[in-house]
Amino acid sequence: MKNKNFFFLLFMLSTVLLHAQNGRLLIVGGGSEKNGANSWSTPAYKWAGEGRRVAMIGTSTGSLAPYFKQQCGAAFAREFAVNSRAAADEQSLYDTLMTYQTIFFRGGDQYDYYNYYKGTKLLDAVRQIYQNGGTIGGTSAGMHILSEIVFNARLGSAYPDECIEDPFNKYITLADDFLDFVPGHLFDTHFCERGRFGRLTGFLANYSFTKGMDIVGLGMDDLTCMTIDEHGLGTVFGTGCANLYIPGSPFSQHDTKLLVDSVRVVQLLHGCTYHFKTGEIGLGTLTAELYPEDMITKGNYTVFASGTKLLQKNLALLNDLQNHTGTVTDPVLILTGDLALANLYKDELVMLGSNDLVVRQIDGSSADDPELSQLILRSPKIILLSNTTEALRAFIPTANGLLLKDKLQSDGTIAAFLGDDARFAGKTVVDNFYEEYASYYAELNFEQGFGLLDQTVIMPNTFFNSDMYENSATAVPYAMARDTLKYGIWLTDENYFRFSNDGSGYKLHGYGKAPVMVLRNEGGKAGFSSRTSTGSTSSAPRMVAGFEKLTFSLVDHSVPYELGSNMVGTEEGITSDEIRLFPNPADTHFFVKGAGQGFEFVMMGMDGRQLSSGEGSKDEPIRLDHLESGMYLVMIREKNGGSFQAMKLVKL
Structure with missing residues (x-):
C-alpha cells in the first residue's frame, strides 16, 4: 500500500512539473534606455513587453511607462512606487499585479528591494506571474535581485579594490533567500563602467568560502542586457558584454588578500547566447x-x-630592488620626467644603501647624449619614473632610446617601471586612459612599449578614480584582442x-596588500563591440572586446604565476x-x-655619413678598430633579396 501511495505521489508530481510553465527574464546592466527601433534597449524591452500589460516597480516612480508603450508596444504600462514592507504586503497590490504579464524592477537600491519585498505578497505575485509564463525584468539594482544569490548591499556598495584585498570585508553581504529564478548564479551590473571584475570575483570567493560551493557570476555591462526565454536561453543585446565568471580552481587567501589560479571568463557581445541551464555558449x-x-x-633580466x-x-619595491636583487653596489640610473620626485626616490635609495646613483631627465636633448649612453651601458639597475607618454614616444626611436631598449633586454639588467611607466614594460601601451569616457567614446590610444613582457599589456593605477574605471577595465582585454596578446595585467596602488627567471622559466611574483590581476587568452574566438547606444552608425562603438576563452588569476609571491617559459638567449637562441x-x-x-649564409652591410655615423661597407657571413667578424667609441647605424641586407634591417650599434 505504501508503495502504491509513493508511486501515485510521484505520478502527480511529475504531472504538475510537466504542466508547469517557466517564465521569461529580462536582465539589464543599467544605463538609460534609448528611443528608436535599433537602440541598444528597444529590441529586448519590446521582447519583454510587446502586447502585454507591464508593471514597473521601484521605491519611487520613474518615466519608463511611456517608453514601454510608445517604443516597445506594451498594451498598458504603469509605474508602482512601493517603499515599505507594509505597502509590499498589501492584498490589493497583489491583486492588481496579478492582472499584469510583465513585471520590471527599476534601478535604485537593491537593499531596499530586498528589505521591503522579501516574504511579501508583492514577491508572491512576481513568482506567480513567472510560473504563469510571464516575464520578470530588472535594471541595475533591479537586475541584482533576480539571481538566486544576491548581493543585497545591506551595508552599502562594495568596491572592487576592497573585494580583492579582502573577500570577507564587511561590505560583501550576500543572500540566497529572495528569488530562485536563476539557480547557481549571482548577478552584478554596471560591470565595466565601474570596474567590477575584481568585485564579482570577490563575491564568488566569499560564497565559496562560506557555503562550500561554487557559483557562476554574471557581470552585465551598462547599456547591455539579456533576454532569457522560457527554456533558459539567454541572448545578449546592446553595446557591451555579458561577462561570465566561472570558478575553475579553489579560492584561497594570503593574509587577507584573495588568490585564485583559474576563473574562466567568457565575454559575450550582442548576438551571443548563454544557456543558463546547460551552460552552453553561442558565440554569434x-x-x-x-x-x-x-x-x-631575449635576455635573462628582471623587471619590477x-x-x-x-x-x-x-x-618595499625599492628595498627589494636595492638589497635583494643584483648587488647592493650596483650603479642605479633613474630616468625621469620629474626631477623633484626622482630626487626623493634617490634619497630613499641612498638611505637603503645605494652609493652609486644618477638621476637623468629624458627629453629631446638627451636623444643622442653620449654621457647618457655611457650611463645606460654602465648601469645594471635602471628605474623609469614619471615619464610622459609623449616623452617616451619621442625618446624610444632615438639612438639612446634604442640603446636603452637593448640594455633593458640584456642579461643581468634589473629594471623598475613605477606607476604609469609600468605600461612601457609590456608590448602594448594604453594611453589617454585617465580621460573620462575615453573607452566609451573610442578615444583610448595604443602604441608600442619596450616589450620586456612580450605578448602583454600592463595597466597601472587600475582603480585610481571612478571616472576612469571603464577605461582601465576595458583597455586590457581590448588591447589583447587588438594586438593578439596572450596576457593582460592590472596593477593597483x-x-x-x-x-x-627562476631557471625553469619566467615567473611573476606579486607583492603588497592587493593581489596582481592577470588575464590570459587561451585562444579561440573574439570580437569587438559594433553597437552604439542609439543604433547609429555615425559614431564609433565603445572599446569593448568579446572573448571565448579567458582565464582570470589573482596572484602574489606565495603562488607565483608562470608567465613565459619559451626563452630566447642573447646568442644561441636567436x-x-x-x-x-x-x-x-x-x-x-x-x-x-x-641573416642566413651571407649579407651586405653598410655602417653609418649618426650624422648620416657612410663610414664603411662590405659583405660578410654569419661566422665572419666585422672589425670596429677604425671607429671611435659612440653610436653607429648598421644596415644589413640578406643576399638573394632577403630581409633588410637597420640597427643601432654601440662601439665601446
Whole structure:
C-alpha cells in the first residue's frame, strides 16, 4: 500500500512539473534606455513587453511607462512606487499585479528591494506571474535581485579594490533567500563602467568560502542586457558584454588578500547566447580567431612594475630592488620626467644603501647624449619614473632610446617601471586612459612599449578614480584582442610585481596588500563591440572586446604565476628569421646573427655619413678598430633579396 501511495505521489508530481510553465527574464546592466527601433534597449524591452500589460516597480516612480508603450508596444504600462514592507504586503497590490504579464524592477537600491519585498505578497505575485509564463525584468539594482544569490548591499556598495584585498570585508553581504529564478548564479551590473571584475570575483570567493560551493557570476555591462526565454536561453543585446565568471580552481587567501589560479571568463557581445541551464555558449558575433603566441624573452633580466608612482607605496619595491636583487653596489640610473620626485626616490635609495646613483631627465636633448649612453651601458639597475607618454614616444626611436631598449633586454639588467611607466614594460601601451569616457567614446590610444613582457599589456593605477574605471577595465582585454596578446595585467596602488627567471622559466611574483590581476587568452574566438547606444552608425562603438576563452588569476609571491617559459638567449637562441648584432655593445668586432649564409652591410655615423661597407657571413667578424667609441647605424641586407634591417650599434 505504501508503495502504491509513493508511486501515485510521484505520478502527480511529475504531472504538475510537466504542466508547469517557466517564465521569461529580462536582465539589464543599467544605463538609460534609448528611443528608436535599433537602440541598444528597444529590441529586448519590446521582447519583454510587446502586447502585454507591464508593471514597473521601484521605491519611487520613474518615466519608463511611456517608453514601454510608445517604443516597445506594451498594451498598458504603469509605474508602482512601493517603499515599505507594509505597502509590499498589501492584498490589493497583489491583486492588481496579478492582472499584469510583465513585471520590471527599476534601478535604485537593491537593499531596499530586498528589505521591503522579501516574504511579501508583492514577491508572491512576481513568482506567480513567472510560473504563469510571464516575464520578470530588472535594471541595475533591479537586475541584482533576480539571481538566486544576491548581493543585497545591506551595508552599502562594495568596491572592487576592497573585494580583492579582502573577500570577507564587511561590505560583501550576500543572500540566497529572495528569488530562485536563476539557480547557481549571482548577478552584478554596471560591470565595466565601474570596474567590477575584481568585485564579482570577490563575491564568488566569499560564497565559496562560506557555503562550500561554487557559483557562476554574471557581470552585465551598462547599456547591455539579456533576454532569457522560457527554456533558459539567454541572448545578449546592446553595446557591451555579458561577462561570465566561472570558478575553475579553489579560492584561497594570503593574509587577507584573495588568490585564485583559474576563473574562466567568457565575454559575450550582442548576438551571443548563454544557456543558463546547460551552460552552453553561442558565440554569434565573435568571428575572429585569436591564438596568441607564447611569451618570448631575449635576455635573462628582471623587471619590477608598480601600480603607482607614490614614494610611500613603493618603499618595499625599492628595498627589494636595492638589497635583494643584483648587488647592493650596483650603479642605479633613474630616468625621469620629474626631477623633484626622482630626487626623493634617490634619497630613499641612498638611505637603503645605494652609493652609486644618477638621476637623468629624458627629453629631446638627451636623444643622442653620449654621457647618457655611457650611463645606460654602465648601469645594471635602471628605474623609469614619471615619464610622459609623449616623452617616451619621442625618446624610444632615438639612438639612446634604442640603446636603452637593448640594455633593458640584456642579461643581468634589473629594471623598475613605477606607476604609469609600468605600461612601457609590456608590448602594448594604453594611453589617454585617465580621460573620462575615453573607452566609451573610442578615444583610448595604443602604441608600442619596450616589450620586456612580450605578448602583454600592463595597466597601472587600475582603480585610481571612478571616472576612469571603464577605461582601465576595458583597455586590457581590448588591447589583447587588438594586438593578439596572450596576457593582460592590472596593477593597483597597493601592489607591484617582480618578473624574473627562476631557471625553469619566467615567473611573476606579486607583492603588497592587493593581489596582481592577470588575464590570459587561451585562444579561440573574439570580437569587438559594433553597437552604439542609439543604433547609429555615425559614431564609433565603445572599446569593448568579446572573448571565448579567458582565464582570470589573482596572484602574489606565495603562488607565483608562470608567465613565459619559451626563452630566447642573447646568442644561441636567436631565431633564424631575426637579424641581430652580437655582441652589442661591442669593442673590437661584432657578428651578424640570423641573416642566413651571407649579407651586405653598410655602417653609418649618426650624422648620416657612410663610414664603411662590405659583405660578410654569419661566422665572419666585422672589425670596429677604425671607429671611435659612440653610436653607429648598421644596415644589413640578406643576399638573394632577403630581409633588410637597420640597427643601432654601440662601439665601446
